[in-house]
Amino acid sequence: MSPRLNITTFTRSIAFRPKPQVQWPARSALRLAPLQCRLYTDSTTLPAADRSKREDARPIEHVSEEAASMAKTMGEEGPDLTQGTAIEEVVQGDKAAQANLPKVMQDKLKSEAPNTKPNMAPKGSRSYSTTTTQTGGNSALDMGLVDLQSVPKVPETPGLKYEMPSLPLPKDGHVKHRHDPVVEQVTNLLMRHGKKSVAERNMALILQHLRTSPIPSINPARPLLPGAPPPSHLPLNPILYLILAIDSVAPLMRIRSQRGAAGGGVALQIPVPLGQRQRRRAAVQWIMGAASKRRNMGSGKNSFAQRIAQELIAVVQGTSEIWAKRNAIHKLGVAARANIVLPRKR
Amino acid sequence: MPPSPCLRSFSRLSLDASTHNFLAPRLLHPRVACFSTSTARPAAAPKKKGSTAAPKKGVKSLNTKKGKKSPGGDAGKRPAQGDRKALRKRIVLSNDNALEVSSLTDLDKANVLSDANEGKVMGLPAEKVVDALRAVDAFKTTQGWSLFRRPAVLMRKEAMQLASLFREVEDSATGPQKRTIRRILSGERMSGKSTLLLQGMSMAFLRDWFVISLPEAQDIVNAHTDYAPLPNSQPMQYTQDTYTANLLQQMLKSNVTFFESAKLTTTPDLPLPLPAKARLADLVALGMANPEASWPVFVALWNELSQPGRPPILLAVDGLSHIMRHSAYMSAEVKPIHAHDLTLIRHFVDHLSGQKKLPNGGLVLGATSQSNAPTSPALDFCIEVAQARQKTSDNVPQWNPYKNVDVRVMDALKDLNSDSKDFDVIKVGGLSKEEARSIMEYYAESGMLRHQVNEGFVSEKWSLAGMGNIGELEKVSVRLRL
Numbered sequence: 001m002s003p004r005l006n007i008t009t010f011t012r013s014i015a016f017r018p019k020p021q022v023q024w025p026a027r028s029a030l031r032l033a034p035l036q037c038r039l040y041t042d043s044t045t046l047p048a049a050d051r052s053k054r055e056d057a058r059p060i061e062h063v064s065e066e067a068a069s070m071a072k073t074m075g076e077e078g079p080d081l082t083q084g085t086a087i088e089e090v091v092q093g094d095k096a097a098q099a100n101l102p103k104v105m106q107d108k109l110k111s112e113a114p115n116t117k118p119n120m121a122p123k124g125s126r127s128y129s130t131t132t133t134q135t136g137g138n139s140a141l142d143m144g145l146v147d148l149q150s151v152p153k154v155p156e157t158p159g160l161k162y163e164m165p166s167l168p169l170p171k172d173g174h175v176k177h178r179h180d181p182v183v184e185q186v187t188n189l190l191m192r193h194g195k196k197s198v199a200e201r202n203m204a205l206i207l208q209h210l211r212t213s214p215i216p217s218i219n220p221a222r223p224l225l226p227g228a229p230p231p232s233h234l235p236l237n238p239i240l241y242l243i244l245a246i247d248s249v250a251p252l253m254r255i256r257s258q259r260g261a262a263g264g265g266v267a268l269q270i271p272v273p274l275g276q277r278q279r280r281r282a283a284v285q286w287i288m289g290a291a292s293k294r295r296n297m298g299s300g301k302n303s304f305a306q307r308i309a310q311e312l313i314a315v316v317q318g319t320s321e322i323w324a325k326r327n328a329i330h331k332l333g334v335a336a337r338a339n340i341v342l343p344r345k346r
Numbered sequence: 347m348p349p350s351p352c353l354r355s356f357s358r359l360s361l362d363a364s365t366h367n368f369l370a371p372r373l374l375h376p377r378v379a380c381f382s383t384s385t386a387r388p389a390a391a392p393k394k395k396g397s398t399a400a401p402k403k404g405v406k407s408l409n410t411k412k413g414k415k416s417p418g419g420d421a422g423k424r425p426a427q428g429d430r431k432a433l434r435k436r437i438v439l440s441n442d443n444a445l446e447v448s449s450l451t452d453l454d455k456a457n458v459l460s461d462a463n464e465g466k467v468m469g470l471p472a473e474k475v476v477d478a479l480r481a482v483d484a485f486k487t488t489q490g491w492s493l494f495r496r497p498a499v500l501m502r503k504e505a506m507q508l509a510s511l512f513r514e515v516e517d518s519a520t521g522p523q524k525r526t527i528r529r530i531l532s533g534e535r536m537s538g539k540s541t542l543l544l545q546g547m548s549m550a551f552l553r554d555w556f557v558i559s560l561p562e563a564q565d566i567v568n569a570h571t572d573y574a575p576l577p578n579s580q581p582m583q584y585t586q587d588t589y590t591a592n593l594l595q596q597m598l599k600s601n602v603t604f605f606e607s608a609k610l611t612t613t614p615d616l617p618l619p620l621p622a623k624a625r626l627a628d629l630v631a632l633g634m635a636n637p638e639a640s641w642p643v644f645v646a647l648w649n650e651l652s653q654p655g656r657p658p659i660l661l662a663v664d665g666l667s668h669i670m671r672h673s674a675y676m677s678a679e680v681k682p683i684h685a686h687d688l689t690l691i692r693h694f695v696d697h698l699s700g701q702k703k704l705p706n707g708g709l710v711l712g713a714t715s716q717s718n719a720p721t722s723p724a725l726d727f728c729i730e731v732a733q734a735r736q737k738t739s740d741n742v743p744q745w746n747p748y749k750n751v752d753v754r755v756m757d758a759l760k761d762l763n764s765d766s767k768d769f770d771v772i773k774v775g776g777l778s779k780e781e782a783r784s785i786m787e788y789y790a791e792s793g794m795l796r797h798q799v800n801e802g803f804v805s806e807k808w809s810l811a812g813m814g815n816i817g818e819l820e821k822v823s824v825r826l827r828l
């Protein structure tokens with residue numbers, strides 16, 4: 001039995017100082033009194049120095065504000081101050097005022113002026129299109145945003161900015177985990193030289209090959225996972241097909257060779273259990289190795305994907321030699337089970 | 347004139363080694379056989395096998411190989427010649443795993459041109475249309491026919507446009523003025539231009555038109571087939587005998603019903619004798635069997651089709667920009683031959699440009715390609731102009747004067763910049779959401795799309811597909827492309 005850790009009986013003192021507790025004073029009335037000294041982060045003006053209330057210090061009113069106040073005194077309907085000011089309308093026909101406009105608005109005015117040459121090609125026209133596919137003839141531009149609402153609804157639960165999501169969250173709700181985890185793992189294992197899009201194309205071709213191949217016939221000597229769907233369901237659900245093939249041949253353990261543990265220069269074989277991702281990884285590596293040994297009968301980009309798909313079908317049908325490999329590992333693991341050193345119980 | 351090395355050897359003949367043997371030692375004048383340009387080389391004595399001396403003890407050899415490696419790769423039998431390409435180009439039109447769509451109705455002669463099937467997915471009848479389309483190579487490997495139970499097409503808005511053109515031509519067939527309508531299909535990549543062409547061809551087959559299709563324009567101009575100058579042509583034109591013979595075969599296979607009944611009414615001028623009481627099919631078979639006579643046979647067949655009472659004609663070509671430039675063939679003066687100087691293409695372009703009319707009326711369709719298209723600035727410009735004119739006729743783009751203009755292409759397509767209704771561009775755009783929903787329901791019913799097709803799902807995929815680009819829509823919803 002190891003002795004209990006006792007903090008009070010340290011051999012030397014530890015530089016440990018409890019943090020002083022920050023506590024609000026009970027009487028908060030103190031804080032109401034304004035500070036007399038000016039802090040940097042505080043507002044720059046003291047109340048006494050505020051001269052904005054004086055009549056002469058006020059800035060000149062905005063055009064529409066002035067018009068509104070004028071209209072108010074005259075008892076008429078002035079411009080609506082909640083809207084922006086239509087500067088274009090104000091300066092329309094006033095050449096002197098137009099000269100003082102900002103450059104952007106001047107350019108806009110110029111471009112709206114009637115063109116002298118009606119057949120002139122539009123400036124800066126590219127040879128290629130930078131827009132997305134236009135729905136032919138339909139002038140109304142629908143950007144296709146799903147359920148776009150300009151005004152967010154006020155949630156009923158107080159304290160929430162948006163509505164409560166409906167639980168459970170959808171599986172593909174997160175943008176980074178929207179695909180099936182096995183498909184994603186296999187895609188990454190297929191990837192060479194960091195070319196993910198090539199790997200993704202290969203993955204799509206594998207699944208396409210699985211869904212167009214005939215229904216597999218299951219070999220009873222090589223049972224698949226218990227609870228597997230009937231083989232007639234597999235081609236219509238290629239992802240399930242892939243997962244079933246991989247999980248069925250995935251080894252339960254790997255054999256670690258510990259050198260010098262057995263004595264006499266022989267490595268000690270120690271079986272080590274694998275986690276689910278590791279098991280799948282081992283199976284995919286075997287499948288890829290067996291696929292690269294297959295004869296390439298075609299040509300072109302999709303031949304590797306086709307061979308992997310053929311290997312997956314062979315696994316499900318029990319004709320692949322990966323099964324023998326898996327059985328050998330399991331047999332070795334069972335034989336070497338005495339070498340497992342479990343941690344001592346306390 | 348003989349080649350220069352021979353001349354040089356000949357001139358050296360007088361300076362034979364024996365004449366100035368005394369001037370220089372023999373070493374400087376190796377005995378060279380005249381008329382040989384290869385360097386003199388003493389014949390190496392044949393080495394005995396395995397006689398190389400073993401390296402001395404203690405001397406390191408440069409050979410770093412540890413042992414004999416096993417021969418890499420598999421040494422098994424290779425696929426036979428042509429098998430790999432056949433596998434790559436294989437067209438699969440059915441998937442036994444896909445579910446039968448119960449609501450799928452077939453196109454037939456009565457309903458193919460009706461407006462009622464707008465936005466619906468319609469099946470292609472197997473024996474009449476699918477075999478004919480297969481014979482003319484209308485199906486492409488990149489299209490997703492292999493995923494579904496049997497070929498079916500979406501009757502989208504552009505297809506209905508095409509159907510109305512078919513109706514116009516057929517309505518004018520009874521009157522004195524037979525109409526020839528010409529259209530260029532253009533649009534974004536994977537927007538369904540080739541499939542629309544296929545839909546046009548299936549309409550023509552169902553309506554008993556005569557279809558002549560050049561399935562891939564690249565194959566005509568890339569100099570992979572033989573060519574020969576056409577005698578008595580000014581300027582020089584070139585025939586492609588093997589290609590034309592193959593085209594005749596495709597025409598014979600695809601237009602079965604026409605050739606069953608068609609009789610020969612004229613006496614064609616052919617280099618080979620025709621059997622007595624020959625039918626039109628015998629004429630075509632003659633051209634197929636004798637490629638050197640294939641072009642005269644084609645001309646004779648065209649004359650037959652021009653007789654009154656023959657069916658309207660659909661001329662179709664895919665990959666238009668290949669034939670709007672110089673071909674890869676060379677003339678006798680080692681100048682590139684313009685594609686319009688190849689007889690087959692000239693025949694097509696004459697009808698596309700409106701220089702010649704189809705005598706019994708008909709339709710000329712050319713589809714552009716975005717994935718396999720060499721630059722053809724004149725074609726691009728003409729399409730751009732036509733599209734600008736469809737919107738407003740006063741702001742058409744101008745030709746960039748710093749670009750090289752292909753005058754022949756400009757001449758052929760100049761009608762696009764006029765008010766004529768006969769020659770125009772059909773812009774193949776994105777699907778509308780209703781059309782997208784219709785085809786996605788078809789995907790789901792086939793079992794290829796495992797999701798509930800509802801409003802949100804359709805608009806999500808529709809926007810992911812670049813506002814309804816049908817190829818992208820298929821990619822994101824059916825092909826499981828991550």
